[in-house]
Amino acid sequence: MPATIRDVARLAGVSPSTVSRALSMPEMVNAATRVRVAAAVEQLGYQPNRAARGLITGRTGNIGLVVPDLANPFFASVTKGVQARARRSDTAVFVADTDEDVTAEVGLVRALSKQVDGLILCSPRSGDADLSAIAQDTNVVLVNRTAAGIPGITYDNEEGMRQAVAHLVALGHRRLAWVGGPVTSWSTQHRGIGLENAVADHGVELSRVGHFGPTYEGGMAAADQVVASGATAVITYNDLVAIGLLARLHARGISVPGDLSVVGVDDIAMSRMARPALTTVRLPKQEAGRIAVELLLALLDDPDSTVDTRGTLHGELIVRDSTGPAASP
Numbered sequence: 001m002p003a004t005i006r007d008v009a010r011l012a013g014v015s016p017s018t019v020s021r022a023l024s025m026p027e028m029v030n031a032a033t034r035v036r037v038a039a040a041v042e043q044l045g046y047q048p049n050r051a052a053r054g055l056i057t058g059r060t061g062n063i064g065l066v067v068p069d070l071a072n073p074f075f076a077s078v079t080k081g082v083q084a085r086a087r088r089s090d091t092a093v094f095v096a097d098t099d100e101d102v103t104a105e106v107g108l109v110r111a112l113s114k115q116v117d118g119l120i121l122c123s124p125r126s127g128d129a130d131l132s133a134i135a136q137d138t139n140v141v142l143v144n145r146t147a148a149g150i151p152g153i154t155y156d157n158e159e160g161m162r163q164a165v166a167h168l169v170a171l172g173h174r175r176l177a178w179v180g181g182p183v184t185s186w187s188t189q190h191r192g193i194g195l196e197n198a199v200a201d202h203g204v205e206l207s208r209v210g211h212f213g214p215t216y217e218g219g220m221a222a223a224d225q226v227v228a229s230g231a232t233a234v235i236t237y238n239d240l241v242a243i244g245l246l247a248r249l250h251a252r253g254i255s256v257p258g259d260l261s262v263v264g265v266d267d268i269a270m271s272r273m274a275r276p277a278l279t280t281v282r283l284p285k286q287e288a289g290r291i292a293v294e295l296l297l298a299l300l301d302d303p304d305s306t307v308d309t310r311g312t313l314h315g316e317l318i319v320r321d322s323t324g325p326a327a328s329p
Contacts, residue, residue: 003044011040023048062092063296064116066109068123070097072214072240073268074285078122078143081289089297098125100213102184106130113138117300120292121145125184141296143288145186146310151299153291153311157187158194160281160315164235164263165198167279167317172326173233173261177207179222179245181214181237188237191265195235207231212241219244227252232260232326239264239271239280246274246322257324267318276321283315 009016014033022029022037029037040046065082067075079095086093096112098105102125109126113119118139124131131147134140142152168176178195181188188211199206207229212218219241226234226245236242242264249256256262256276264271267282291311 003046005046005048007044008037008040008046011044012036059117059300060115061090062094062116063293064094064096064109064112064119066096066098066105066112066119066121066124068098068100068125069214070095072238073270074238074266074283075122077268077285078289078292081286082120082293083289084286085290085293089293091293091297100125100182102126106134109134110137118296120289120296122289122292123185123187125182139296139299141292141299143292151295151310153288153295153313155187155283155288156312156314157190158197160265160283160317161191161194161235162198162201163315163317164265164281165195165202165204167319167323168233168235168261168263169202169204171233171261171323173204174326175205175207175229175231175233177209177226177229177231177234179209179219179226179234179236179241180211181218181241183211185214185237191237205231209234212237214238214241216240216244216247219246220248223248223252227254227260233263233323234260235263235265237265239266239268239278242278242280242322243270243274246276246278250275256322259327261323261326263323265315271318272320274322279320279323280318281315282318284313288313 005016005019009019019037022034026034065079070076083093094112094116096108098108105126120141120143122143124145128147135150140150142150144154146154195206209222209225209229212222214237223245236245242262246256246262254260264278264280267280271278271280
C-alpha cells in the first residue's frame with residue numbers, strides 16, 4: 001500500500017496537519033521539523049495525490065494551453081515545450097484547439113479557465129480588449145502575442161524579416177512578394193512591418209499578395225498571384241504556406257529557385273523534407289513553450305504581482321535550396 005500522510009506524520013513524530021504545512025507552506029514550519037518531515041517523506045516514498053494537494057494549496061495542479069491549430073507543426077512544437085516544462089513541476093496540461101475560429105476563441109478560453117489554475121494563450125486571434133478581460137478573471141501568459149499588462153514571450157518577427165530580405169537582396173533580387181497570414185494574426189502585422197522597413201532600407205520593391213490561411217492549402221491558393229506579381233522571390237507567413245506554394249509552382253512547371261526563390265518562417269520539420277528544401281527563419285518553438293510555463297508558474301506563486309514580464313526570442317535564417325540568384329531579366 002502506498003504511504004499516507006498519517007504514515008509520514010507518525011514516522012516524523014508530528015501531526016498530519018504539520019506534514020501538510022511542511023510540504024505546502026514550508027516557511028510556516030521550523031527548520032528542524034521540516035528536516036524530519038523531509039526524511040520521513042523520502043524514507044516512505046510518500047507522494048501526495050493531486051486532490052489532496054488541491055485541498056491544501058487551493059490549486060488544481062492543472063494549466064491550460066490554447067492554440068489556433070494543433071495540425072500546424074509550429075503549435076505542436078510549442079505544446080511539446082509546454083508539456084515538458086510542466087511535467088517537471090508535476091503540473092498537468094489541458095490543451096484546446098480553436099481551429100482558427102476567432103469567434104469561438106473567447107468562449108473556449110473562458111470554459112477552460114474554470115478547470116485550471118492559469119492559461120497559456122499561444123498566438124491568440126482575439127483583440128486586446130478581450131484578452132484584457134480574460135486576464136482580469138484568470139492568470140494568463142501569452143506566446144507570440146503582446147497585450148498591455150499581460151506577461152508573455154514573443155519573437156522578434158521584424159528582425160527575422162530583415163534577415164530574409166538581406167539574404168534575398170544579396171542574391172540579386174529586387175522585386176519581392178509577401179504572402180500574409182490571417183488578418184487577425186499579430187505575427188502577420190509585425191512581420192509585415194519588418195518587411196516594409198527592410199525593403200525600404202535596401203531600396204527594393206515589395207508586392208503584398210494578400211492574406212491567406214496559414215496552411216498548405218493557403219500556399220496553393222496564393223501561388224498564382226505570386227507569379228502574377230512579377231516578383232523573383234517570395235516570403236511567406238509560415239512554412240506550411242511556403243510548402244503549399246512550392247507544390248503549386250511545381251505543378252505549373254515553375255522552377256524553384258531558378259525562376260522564383262521561396263522563404264518561409266518557423267523551420268518546421270517538413271521544411272527540411274520539402275523539394276527543394278526550404279530556406280526559412282527558424283523560431284525557437286519549444287523554448288517559447290518552456291518559458292511560458294515558467295512565467296505562468298511564477299504568476300501563480302505571486303498572483304498579486306503587477307510586473308509586466310515579457311521576453312523576446314530571436315529567429316535565425318536557415319539557408320537551404322529554395323533560394324538562389326535572381327533570374328536574369
